Amino acid sequence: MGIPIDKITEACDRFPKQQGVTFSYGTAGFRTKGATLASTLLRVGMLAVLRSKKLDGRTIGVMITASHNPAEDNGAKLIDPRGEMLDPTWEAYATTVANAETASDLLKALTQLVDSLKIDLTKSSSVICGRDTRPSGNELNDALQMGIKAMGQETVELVDLGVVTTPCVHYAVKSRNLKGEERKAYGEPTLEGYLSKIADAFNQLMTGRQSTSSLVIDCANGVGFSALEILKPMISSSLPIELVGTNIDDPAALNSNCGADYVKTGQRLPPAMTDILKPGQRACSLDGDADRVVFYYLTTGSHNAPEAGGQVQTEGKFRLLDGDKIATLAAGYIGDLVKQAGLGDKLKIGVVQTAYANGSSTAYLRNAGLPVRCVPTGVKHLHHAAERYDIGVYFEANGHGTVLFSPETIDILAQFEPSTPAQDTAAKQLRGLISLINQAVGDAISDFLLVEVILAHKRWGPEEWDAGYEDLPNRLLKVSVADRNAFKTEDAERKLTSPEGMQAELDELTRKFEKGRSFVRPSGTEDCVRVYAEASTEPGAIQLGKAVQDLVERYSS
Ligand SMILES: CC(=O)N[C@H]1[C@@H](OP(=O)(O)O)O[C@H](CO)[C@@H](O)[C@@H]1O
Numbered sequence: 001m002g003i004p005i006d007k008i009t010e011a012c013d014r015f016p017k018q019q020g021v022t023f024s025y026g027t028a029g030f031r032t033k034g035a036t037l038a039s040t041l042l043r044v045g046m047l048a049v050l051r052s053k054k055l056d057g058r059t060i061g062v063m064i065t066a067s068h069n070p071a072e073d074n075g076a077k078l079i080d081p082r083g084e085m086l087d088p089t090w091e092a093y094a095t096t097v098a099n100a101e102t103a104s105d106l107l108k109a110l111t112q113l114v115d116s117l118k119i120d121l122t123k124s125s126s127v128i129c130g131r132d133t134r135p136s137g138n139e140l141n142d143a144l145q146m147g148i149k150a151m152g153q154e155t156v157e158l159v160d161l162g163v164v165t166t167p168c169v170h171y172a173v174k175s176r177n178l179k180g181e182e183r184k185a186y187g188e189p190t191l192e193g194y195l196s197k198i199a200d201a202f203n204q205l206m207t208g209r210q211s212t213s214s215l216v217i218d219c220a221n222g223v224g225f226s227a228l229e230i231l232k233p234m235i236s237s238s239l240p241i242e243l244v245g246t247n248i249d250d251p252a253a254l255n256s257n258c259g260a261d262y263v264k265t266g267q268r269l270p271p272a273m274t275d276i277l278k279p280g281q282r283a284c285s286l287d288g289d290a291d292r293v294v295f296y297y298l299t300t301g302s303h304n305a306p307e308a309g310g311q312v313q314t315e316g317k318f319r320l321l322d323g324d325k326i327a328t329l330a331a332g333y334i335g336d337l338v339k340q341a342g343l344g345d346k347l348k349i350g351v352v353q354t355a356y357a358n359g360s361s362t363a364y365l366r367n368a369g370l371p372v373r374c375v376p377t378g379v380k381h382l383h384h385a386a387e388r389y390d391i392g393v394y395f396e397a398n399g400h401g402t403v404l405f406s407p408e409t410i411d412i413l414a415q416f417e418p419s420t421p422a423q424d425t426a427a428k429q430l431r432g433l434i435s436l437i438n439q440a441v442g443d444a445i446s447d448f449l450l451v452e453v454i455l456a457h458k459r460w461g462p463e464e465w466d467a468g469y470e471d472l473p474n475r476l477l478k479v480s481v482a483d484r485n486a487f488k489t490e491d492a493e494r495k496l497t498s499p500e501g502m503q504a505e506l507d508e509l510t511r512k513f514e515k516g517r518s519f520v521r522p523s524g525t526e527d528c529v530r531v532y533a534e535a536s537t538e539p540g541a542i543q544l545g546k547a548v549q550d551l552v553e554r555y556s557s
């Protein structure tokens with residue numbers, strides 16, 4: 001049996017590829033202007049079917065989203081059977097198929113793939129898809145489904161979850177690939193199934209630990225709002241939440257002056273919070289597809305500011321609690337539980353970060369005796385590295401992340417026989433966390449609930465959490481260049497290997513600043529080069545960032 005030539009040709013004529021546009025499956029799948037992407041989604045659908053057939057009919061996921069990017073952008077990523085990111089070898093196939101110009105090029109590319117991978121086309125296939133609130137999502141979903149049906153013919157099983165968060169699709173893929181009792185224990189593959197699973201775990205973990213005040217959540221005017229409306233009544237007895245950034249009917253509002261990226265990059269409060277957030281109250285911002293979260297608060301009184309020579313009296317000063325702060329909070333708390341359970345010698349915890357992690361967070365973790373690894377940007381790199389630990393905590397500074405418990409760790413905890421009531425309590429907590437935390441992929445909702453559980457158990461407000469360490473002042477800049485691929489890196493993106501000579505100059509600049517650290521890398525999701533700079537003082541970080549930006553511009557001209 002060969003590929004269905006007529007159906008594929010017909011579908012290709014309906015969603016032709018724009019001439020001259022090149023697509024690339026990057027850090028977060030395909031991502032560009034939504035209006036150019038229909039042909040790509042069509043091909044993603046075809047590829048998802050082939051991937052499923054290759055894996056004996058196991059379910060593959062597709063999420064249509066451009067996350068924190070503006071409303072007119074869109075994108076797509078494929079999700080593998082355990083809910084993880086697409087196997088890297090298939091990323092290259094995705095790029096090839098997306099760039100096939102004509103129907104005959106596409107047929108050739110698909111046939112080659114089927115032949116070289118020996119895909120049995122008679123096998124059944126199964127695909128789950130979802131999309132965020134972007135206006136282009138509907139048309140792209142049509143193209144995707146046409147691709148799925150063209151390649152999968154009558155035998156494909158297609159489930160459209162509709163408008164849902166990215167982590168929900170990852171979860172649903174994982175659930176769908178479980179059978180019988182296992183699926184029942186994990187949760188049903190729907191948004192409601194997902195939310196009730198994490199709400200149950202959260203309520204269990206919060207027993208007797210009512211939150212002191214409500215949490216204000218900025219939904220970035222995106223799909224996180226739809227999910228949180230469903231979740232809100234499920235958790236209201238443990239945690240009252242107040243939602244802002246809820247305008248999902250106005251496409252222009254998505255990620256505009258709100259959301260995790262706005263807060264993290266600008267280190268500022270979303271304007272919609274100004275009249276709502278009280279000093280000392282906890283707040284967090286999700287991004288447009290609800291797979292990342294950062295916390296923040298306004299100070300109530302004095303806080304430690306080494307750059308100003310110690311304690312300074314302030315009220316209402318904005319303080320960010322980003323992915324690094326979440327990682328340190330989670331790793332510290334879970335580490336304590338493991339020790340309390342008497343499993344300190346058996347279960348090793350490790351933390352995975354990228355070069356964007358604040359230097360103070362890395363130092364803090366190392367001082368606490370936790371192993372820390374640095375890997376290249378992009379969740380897939382962090383995820384794989386975290387899988388090597390018994391309990392792997394990974395977060396990007398911008399708030400993407402989660403905690404992974406290895407299958408052996410889950411078994412050890414399931415069979416654990418406590419010797420004391422304290423050990424019993426700690427082990428129960430750890431088992432509860434396994435249900436609360438989305439281990440397929442980081443999820444803003446499950447992550448903020450994790451933070452809330454920890455704060456409630458420690459009886460901490462945001463200021464106590466923040467007191468762990470002081471972030472080094474830093475800047476993250478975007479530089480437009482003619483060809484970002486001229487910038488090549490090594491050592492987990494911390495050093496440039498090209499353009500020649502640039503790293504030596506960068507080192508020399510960095511040395512001039514106390515605690516200076518800076519690196520340059522091409523973005524995998526935007527057409528720019530990113531510059532990161534940190535130093536012991538705010539003016540130092542600004543000056544170093546600017547100097548490195550100038551260096552990038554000089555080398556790219
Ligand atoms: C500095 C930064 O925040 N980079 C982001 C951004 O990647 P870039 O390759 O830097 O464009 O988007 C990725 C996908 O969402 C995310 O994983 C990553 O952390």
Ligand SMILES: [Mg+2]
Pocket residue numbers: 067068287288289290291292
């Ligand atoms: Mg996102």
